Amino acid sequence: MMSPKGFSLSVIAMALLVCAAPVLAGDLDRFTNLEGTLDIAGGTAHIPVMNEAAKRIMTFNPKVRITVAGGGSGIGVQKVGEGLVDIGNTGRALSEEEVAKFGLQSFDFAIDGVAPIVHPENPVTGLTAQQIRDVFAGRITRWSEVGGPDEAIHVYGREEASGTHEVFWGKMLKKEPIVASANIIQSNGAMKVAVSQDANAIGYMSIGHIDDTVKPLAVDGVTPSQETAVEGSYPVVRHLFMNTKGDPKPLARAFIDYILSEEGAGITSAAGYIPVR
Amino acid sequence: MFFEIWIRRLLCAAAMVSTAAALCILLVLITLVLPLFAHGGLATVLAWQWLPFNGKFGILPMVVGSLWLSLGALAAATPLAVGLACFVQVLAPGRVKSLCLALVHYMTSIPTVIYGFVSIFLLVPLMRQWFERGTGFSLLTAMLALTLLILPTIVLVFHATLREADRTARATCAALGFSKPSYIRHVLLPLSRRGLLAAVILGFGRAVGDTLISLMLAGNAPMVPGSPADAIRTLTAHIALVVATDSQSTFYHSVFASGLILFLIMALINLALRRLGRSFAP
Numbered sequence: 142m143m144s145p146k147g148f149s150l151s152v153i154a155m156a157l158l159v160c161a162a163p164v165l166a167g168d169l170d171r172f173t174n175l176e177g178t179l180d181i182a183g184g185t186a187h188i189p190v191m192n193e194a195a196k197r198i199m200t201f202n203p204k205v206r207i208t209v210a211g212g213g214s215g216i217g218v219q220k221v222g223e224g225l226v227d228i229g230n231t232g233r234a235l236s237e238e239e240v241a242k243f244g245l246q247s248f249d250f251a252i253d254g255v256a257p258i259v260h261p262e263n264p265v266t267g268l269t270a271q272q273i274r275d276v277f278a279g280r281i282t283r284w285s286e287v288g289g290p291d292e293a294i295h296v297y298g299r300e301e302a303s304g305t306h307e308v309f310w311g312k313m314l315k316k317e318p319i320v321a322s323a324n325i326i327q328s329n330g331a332m333k334v335a336v337s338q339d340a341n342a343i344g345y346m347s348i349g350h351i352d353d354t355v356k357p358l359a360v361d362g363v364t365p366s367q368e369t370a371v372e373g374s375y376p377v378v379r380h381l382f383m384n385t386k387g388d389p390k391p392l393a394r395a396f397i398d399y400i401l402s403e404e405g406a407g408i409t410s411a412a413g414y415i416p417v418r
Numbered sequence: 419m420f421f422e423i424w425i426r427r428l429l430c431a432a433a434m435v436s437t438a439a440a441l442c443i444l445l446v447l448i449t450l451v452l453p454l455f456a457h458g459g460l461a462t463v464l465a466w467q468w469l470p471f472n473g474k475f476g477i478l479p480m481v482v483g484s485l486w487l488s489l490g491a492l493a494a495a496t497p498l499a500v501g502l503a504c505f506v507q508v509l510a511p512g513r514v515k516s517l518c519l520a521l522v523h524y525m526t527s528i529p530t531v532i533y534g535f536v537s538i539f540l541l542v543p544l545m546r547q548w549f550e551r552g553t554g555f556s557l558l559t560a561m562l563a564l565t566l567l568i569l570p571t572i573v574l575v576f577h578a579t580l581r582e583a584d585r586t587a588r589a590t591c592a593a594l595g596f597s598k599p600s601y602i603r604h605v606l607l608p609l610s611r612r613g614l615l616a617a618v619i620l621g622f623g624r625a626v627g628d629t630l631i632s633l634m635l636a637g638n639a640p641m642v643p644g645s646p647a648d649a650i651r652t653l654t655a656h657i658a659l660v661v662a663t664d665s666q667s668t669f670y671h672s673v674f675a676s677g678l679i680l681f682l683i684m685a686l687i688n689l690a691l692r693r694l695g696r697s698f699a700p
Contacts, residue, residue, distance in 0.1 A: 215661075295553040300638075300659040301470055318469050324555045324649050325638035325659065338543060339553055 168404035169201045171395045176204035179392050183210075183217020183230030184304050185328045186253055186347045187381055189412040191230070194400060197408075205392065211328065215302040221245065221384055227393045229384045232304020232347075244387055250400050251381040251414035254348040255309045256357040256365035258332075260340045265289040267359030273313060276343060279320030284341060296323040297335050297344035305329060308379035309345045313360070349413030371415050381414065447681055450674040463675045468640035468651075475672045479642050481679060483650035486557060486643060487632060488625035491564035496618060498565070499572035504602050507580050508588075519577075525570040534634035537563045542635065549647045555637035558646040563631045572621040579613020580606065615695045622687055626680065629654040653680050 181191055188211055195207035212220070214231040221229025222243030235247055257273055259265060265288055268276070275281040276294055285291040298319050299306035310316060326332045329350045336342040337354035348365055351357055357365045360375070369375035383400065385393055399405050406416035454460050465476030506518045541562060546554030583606055591601045607614075629652075632638075637649020638659065651659075653676045660673050 293551060297553070302660065316471065318472065321641045322639050322649060324553050325651070327633065327659065331634075334538065335553075335555075338539075339546065342553070 168399055168402040169198065171398060172198055172202045172205060175202065175392050175395055177392050178206045178208070179228070179396055180226040181207065181209045181228045181230065181396075182212055182220045182226045183228075183384075184214045184232040184381065185211045185330065186232050186305060186349060186414075187230040187383075189349065190251070190400070190405075190409050190414070193408045193412070194396070194405060197404075198396070198399065207396070213300075213302050213328075214304040214307075218243070218245070218384065221386055224386060227385065227390065228396065231382045231384060232379055233307050234380070234382065235384065245384045246387065246389070248383045248385075248397050248401070249380050249417050250383060250397075250405075251409045251416055252370060252378055253381055253414045254365050254367070254370035254375055254378045255305050255313075255345055256348050256351065256375075256377070257309075257313070257343060257345050257360065258336050258351065258355040258357055259343050260336060261354065261356045262340060263289060263356065265358065266356075267362065267364070270313065270361050273358070273360060274315065274317060277314055277319050277323075278317050279322070292341045295339055295342045296320055297332060297339075297342055298323040298325050299332065299345070300325050300327060304379060305345065305347050309377060312377045313345075347413075351413070367410075367413060367415055380417070444681060447674060447678045451671075451678050454671050454675060460675075463672050466642070470672075477653070477656065477672055477676050477679070479640050480651050480653045480656045480676065481683075482642050483557075483632075483636070484626055484652040484654070484680070484683070486650065487560055487564060487636065487652055488622055490557070490561045491568060491625045492618065492622050494561065494565040495569045495572055495621060496614075499569055499576055499617065499621075500607070500614065502569075502573050503577040503580050504606065507577065507584050508598055508602055508606070522570045522573050525566075526574065530567060530628060530630045531634075533563050533567055534630045537631075537635055545647075552647040553637065553649070555635060555649055556647045557636060557643050557650045560632050560636035560650075561646070563635055564625055564628060567628065567631060568621040568624045571624050572617045575617035575620055576610070576613055579610045579616070583609040583613075612695060615691055619688055619691050623684060626683060626687075627654060629658050633658050653677075 181195075188209060191209040195209055198205055199207060210226075214233055217226075217229035217231050218235065218239050219229075220226040222239070222245060229245075231247075232253070235245055239245065257268075263284070265284065268287055272281065272287055276287070277296060277298075279296070281287060282294055283291060284294055296319065299309075301307075310319070324335070326335055326344070329347050332344050332346050333350055333352075333355055336344045336346075343358075346355070348357070348367060348370065359365075360377075363369050363374050365375045365377070370378045383397055385397075388394075389397060400409070401417075409416040454463060462473075462475050463477055465474060466478050467474040467476045468479065502518070502522070506515050510518065537559065541559055542554035544554075545556060545559045546552070549556075587605050587609060588601070591605050596605065632650075632652040633655040636652065636655065638651045638655055639649035640651045640656070641648070643650045657673050657676050
């Protein structure tokens, strides 16, 4: 039998937990009786949402362990297809070959815009769509040609495997090849670092990642933001997907339902994306 | 007696496992590249333009990039390494010697990602300012970071040989009246040629195989560089970038070709340098 002091302490602790439970309950209730590990990998744009959801779930039910990794949309598909992770995230719809080879199911949970970004001190605030195409294709090479200082334009791009790249290249650049001297960066985060450090840089990034260190450019007068992406006035958007191999196992199903629930929608909006309900 | 038989067998097994592993890697690479040969895809891969969505899968700019970067880093690191090793072995007083060696040992344990990460914030803005063109992510930036990376490897291997040569020759040469600098130049260095060659081969292997530094610092533009301030892409960075794509897509196969070419480059350079080494007297 515990000492009287120990006993009273544990009673207080339990009381606190019971009081805290209503705050955490609700959408998290579906995790009450589950346990095990859930591995998630894939697109880097999804990571803020996945991390926050994982944190809340693991705090609610310590028997559940969730790991979140990046790697890009391609890695997400491969890993979930090979059975190495339970949920593979992609920033693009799956191709027919991928669905056929791995037997994957897709769950759409957010809309994300991809915006062209420049350094915050760059005087240029907006360009026409044609100007942006010319810049990225290498036809316009100096900022003075579009109303900026007389400096060379430094183009930054993403690798071909990236979902962010695919949507920007398809919808904004109309599939024109990007200039050969563009620096290829491996993730949204690294793109933010690169552009925020280079006064003459232009790149593109998921709207959810935009903060004070970079500045989004208006395209044909429309400033990219979550509002314009929802309205439809900003056209360069993509959907974020969670994918599983066949039917998701109970823990993965609960996670997917949680992301699609009201609390999950709150997390998605806080990360800068628009939840799909 | 029984014990000795088993020791013999264990050592033999260890040697066989190591060589078998290397051969297996080569075999797997060749098997994966075989489909390319079948469709005549080899001609597409050995081309100069990388525009995968337009059907151009040329990786030759990446081969050039790898060679420029590793040979450049090697050219910068070898004199530094020789100087450091000779200084530490012959000219430095005891305390300085052990401090230097300890620092070099420590440098080998710094992960490559730290070099890359620190260079992004320190070296890249400097490069951008000095050259006034280019983004700061360039061949030269990656070369500088890579030199620092392979320096400890070359120093440590070379120093081991140097120490042995020094042990046999120093007393004799001192008795003959050599000054320390002449001793280094005329006796010690020629005696340790073989060790230097081994160190250079190891350094080159490390340089050509390094992925993170070229991925983070070299700019990853798939083109042949016109100057050190241009961005390049190496074979290793190319593999890292492409391996995240849809594995059913056709340009995934270029990754296997890149791997095979890397393997072959290493083998060829190794053979060439060993042939060169045979001409040195033992």
